[in-house]
Amino acid sequence: MSFLSAGKPVSASSSVPLMQPLDATMKKITVGSDGSMRPLIKATDMSVSHGRTAVLERINFSIQSGEIVTIVGPNGSGKSTMVRALIGAQPLSGGVIDHAKGLRIGYVPQRLQMDQALPMSVRRFFDLPTRIDASALAQVVARIQVKHLLNRQMVDLSGGQFQRVLLARALLNHPHVLILDEATQGLDQQGSAEFYQQIDTVRNEMGCAVLMVSHELHVVMSASDRVICLNGHICCEGAPDVVSSQPEYRALFGTGTLGALALYRHDHDHSHDHPGEHEHEHEHEHEHEHEHEHEHDHSHDHPGDHQHDHQHDHQPDHEERNSNSTLNVPDNLKSAHKGMPD
Amino acid sequence: MLDSFILRAALAGIAVAIAAAPIGCFVVWRRMAYFGDATAHAAILGVAMSLAFSQSVFAGTLVVSVLMAYLVSSLSSREYAMDTLLGVLAHSSLAFGLVAVSFLPGVRIDLNAYLFGDILAVDSTDLIQMWVGAVLVTALLAWRWSALLMVTLNPELAYASGLKPRREQLALTVSLAVIVALAIKVVGVLLITAMLIIPAAAARPLSHTPERMALIAVAIGVFAALSGLLTSFQLDTPTGPTIVCVAAVLFALSNLVYRTRQLLSHWV
Numbered sequence: 001m002s003f004l005s006a007g008k009p010v011s012a013s014s015s016v017p018l019m020q021p022l023d024a025t026m027k028k029i030t031v032g033s034d035g036s037m038r039p040l041i042k043a044t045d046m047s048v049s050h051g052r053t054a055v056l057e058r059i060n061f062s063i064q065s066g067e068i069v070t071i072v073g074p075n076g077s078g079k080s081t082m083v084r085a086l087i088g089a090q091p092l093s094g095g096v097i098d099h100a101k102g103l104r105i106g107y108v109p110q111r112l113q114m115d116q117a118l119p120m121s122v123r124r125f126f127d128l129p130t131r132i133d134a135s136a137l138a139q140v141v142a143r144i145q146v147k148h149l150l151n152r153q154m155v156d157l158s159g160g161q162f163q164r165v166l167l168a169r170a171l172l173n174h175p176h177v178l179i180l181d182e183a184t185q186g187l188d189q190q191g192s193a194e195f196y197q198q199i200d201t202v203r204n205e206m207g208c209a210v211l212m213v214s215h216e217l218h219v220v221m222s223a224s225d226r227v228i229c230l231n232g233h234i235c236c237e238g239a240p241d242v243v244s245s246q247p248e249y250r251a252l253f254g255t256g257t258l259g260a261l262a263l264y265r266h267d268h269d270h271s272h273d274h275p276g277e278h279e280h281e282h283e284h285e286h287e288h289e290h291e292h293e294h295e296h297d298h299s300h301d302h303p304g305d306h307q308h309d310h311q312h313d314h315q316p317d318h319e320e321r322n323s324n325s326t327l328n329v330p331d332n333l334k335s336a337h338k339g340m341p342d
Numbered sequence: 343m344l345d346s347f348i349l350r351a352a353l354a355g356i357a358v359a360i361a362a363a364p365i366g367c368f369v370v371w372r373r374m375a376y377f378g379d380a381t382a383h384a385a386i387l388g389v390a391m392s393l394a395f396s397q398s399v400f401a402g403t404l405v406v407s408v409l410m411a412y413l414v415s416s417l418s419s420r421e422y423a424m425d426t427l428l429g430v431l432a433h434s435s436l437a438f439g440l441v442a443v444s445f446l447p448g449v450r451i452d453l454n455a456y457l458f459g460d461i462l463a464v465d466s467t468d469l470i471q472m473w474v475g476a477v478l479v480t481a482l483l484a485w486r487w488s489a490l491l492m493v494t495l496n497p498e499l500a501y502a503s504g505l506k507p508r509r510e511q512l513a514l515t516v517s518l519a520v521i522v523a524l525a526i527k528v529v530g531v532l533l534i535t536a537m538l539i540i541p542a543a544a545a546r547p548l549s550h551t552p553e554r555m556a557l558i559a560v561a562i563g564v565f566a567a568l569s570g571l572l573t574s575f576q577l578d579t580p581t582g583p584t585i586v587c588v589a590a591v592l593f594a595l596s597n598l599v600y601r602t603r604q605l606l607s608h609w610v
Contacts, residue, residue: 084498084501087498087501087502088501088502089497089498089501089502105502105503105504106502107498107499107501107502109496109498109499112495112496112499113496114495115371115373117370117371117373117546118371118494118495118552119546119549119550119551119552119554119555120495120551120552121550121551124551124552124553125495127488128488128491128492128495128503129488129489129491129492129500129503129505130488153550173503179502
C-alpha cells in the first residue's frame with residue numbers, strides 16, 4: 001500500500017487486517033516538529049453568508065486524528081454548509097480554514113446526482129481522480145461489500161448500494177478524515193444502522209477521524225466522541241451525554257433529559273406501528289438478493305460475511321445493534337482523545 | 343484521383359473531428375450545448391472585427407470566442423435561468439456579428455463561408471493552425487481528463503480530492519473557444535455545436551466508461567468528416583452541412599442498434 005513507509009513488507013495473507021491503519025502518515029501530518037498535536041482541520045472564526053443572509057457565524061472548530069465528531073442541528077441550521085466549507089467547497093465571508101499539510105479527505109456527500117449522459121462504471125468511479133492500487137481496491141471492496149457491483153453502471157445502483165460505493169471510494173485514498181454529510185439519507189433504518197456499523201469498523205481498523213452530519217440522534221449519541229449542536233452558530237458542544245443535557249440542545253430538539261435514548265425508542269416504536277411496512281419488506285428483499293450475489297462471488301474468501309448474514313437472519317433488532325455499536329467504540333481512541341489538547 | 347484541395351479538406355476535417363469529439367463529450371455530460379452555441383456564434387463577431395482591422399480571421403475568432411466563453415462561464419443570475427441567458431448571448435452575438443459584417447466598407451465577403459464553413463478553401467496555413475490547435479487542445483484535455491471528470495461528476499467530491507473546479511473548468515472553456523476558432527472553416531459557426539455534440543451523443547449508447555465514449559466519438563467524428571466530404575463531392579452539396587448530416591445518421595443508427603439489442607435481450 002502506497003502510504004506505508006518504505007521497506008515495510010506488504011503481504012496478502014489472511015493475518016493482515018483488512019484495512020491498513022494510517023499510523024505512519026497520520027503521525028507525519030498531525031505531530032508538529034515540537035511534538036505537539038496539530039488538528040487535521042481547523043476553522044477559526046469561519047463565517048459564510050448567502051447574499052445578505054448569514055448562514056454560519058464565527059464558527060470555531062477543529063478535529064484531531066481518531067476522533068468521531070458529529071454535527072447535529074435542525075433543517076437550515078447550516079450543517080451541510082459547514083461541511084462544504086471545511087472541505088474547501090464553500091467560499092467564506094470571514095475567517096480561515098487550515099488543513100494539515102498533505103491531508104487526505106474522504107468525503108461522502110448527502111447525495112450525488114448521477115447524469116445518465118455520463119457512462120460511469122463503479123470500477124471507473126473508484127479510479128477518480130487517480131488510479132487506485134489493485135490490492136487496496138481488493139481490500140476495500142471486500143470490506144464494504146461492493147465487489148459484486150464493480151461492473152455495474154453508477155446510475156443503476158439502488159440507494160443503499162450507491163452510498164456503499166461512495167463510502168468505498170472515500171476510503172480508497174486512505175483518508176485521514178472521513179466526512180459524511182447525512183450519508184444515510186434515503187436508507188431505511190436497517191440500511192443506515194448497517195452503514196454506521198461499517199463506518200465504525202472502518203474507523204477502528206484505520207484509525208481515521210470521522211466527521212458526520214446526522215439527524216439520526218440515536219446513532220449520533222451512541223457513536224460520537226464529541227457532538228456539535230449547530231444552528232447558524234455553535235449552540236453547544238461536547239461529549240454526547242453532556243450536550244444532550246444542555247438547555248440549548250433541548251430547546252432545539254425538544255427531548256427530555258434522557259435525550260437520545262428516549263428519542264431513539266420513539267423512532268423504534270414508530271417504525272413498527274407504521275402502515276408502510278411493506279416498503280421495508282421490499283427493501284429487505286432487495287438487499288437479500290444482492291447479498292446472495294455477493295455470497296456467491298466470494299463467500300469463501302471472507303469469513304466476515306457470516307457475521308453479516310447473521311444480522312439478516314434476525315430481523316432488525318435495533319436495540320441490540322445500537323448497544324453493539326456503543327461497545328464498539330474502542331478504548332484506545334477514547335483515551336487518545338482525552339490526551340489531546342483542545 | 344486525390345486532388346490536393348480534397349486532401350487538405352480531409353486533413354482539416356480529421357483535425358477538427360479529433361479535437362472536437364472529446365470536448366463534445368464534456369459538452370454533453372455538463373449540459374453545455376447552449377454554451378457551445380454562444381461561443382460559436384460570437385465567432386462571427388470575431389470575423390467582422392478581424393476583417394475590419396485586417397487581421398487573420400483565426401486570431402480574431404479565437405480572441406472573441408475566448409472572451410465569450412469566459413463571459414458565459416462566469417455568468418450567474420437569480421432572475422434568469424442559465425439557458426435563457428445563454429440563449430440571449432448566443433443569438434444576440436450572432437445578430438450583432440452579422441450586422442457588423444454588413445458595415446464593413448468595401449469588403450464583399452462570402453457570409454455563407456463563415457456560417458456554414460468552406461472546407462474546400464482550406465489552405466496549408468489553415469491546415470497547420472488546425473493541427474497545432476487540435477494537438478494542443480487534445481493534450482490539454484488528456485492532461486486534465488480525470489480532474490475534469492471528477493469536477494463534472496460532483497464539484498464537492500472534487501474539492502475533497504484537493505482539486506480546484508474553477509481552474510479545471512477554465513481549461514474546458516479555453517479548449518472550447520479554440521475548437522470554435524479551428525472549426526469555423528470546416529463547418530461554420532452555425533454547425534460547430536453539431537460537430538461537438540452529435541458524435542458524442544452517438545457514442546453514448548455504445549459506451550460504459552467515459553474514455554470509451556470519447557474514443558468512439560472521435561471515430562464517429564472522423565468517419566463523418568471523411569464520408570461527408572466524399573458525399574458532398576459526389577452529390578455537389580455544401581460540405582459542412584453534409585458532414586453534419588452523416589454524423590446525424592450515425593447518431594440515429596447507434597441508437598437503433600442499441601434499442602434493437604435491448605429488445606432482443608428482453609426476448610431471449
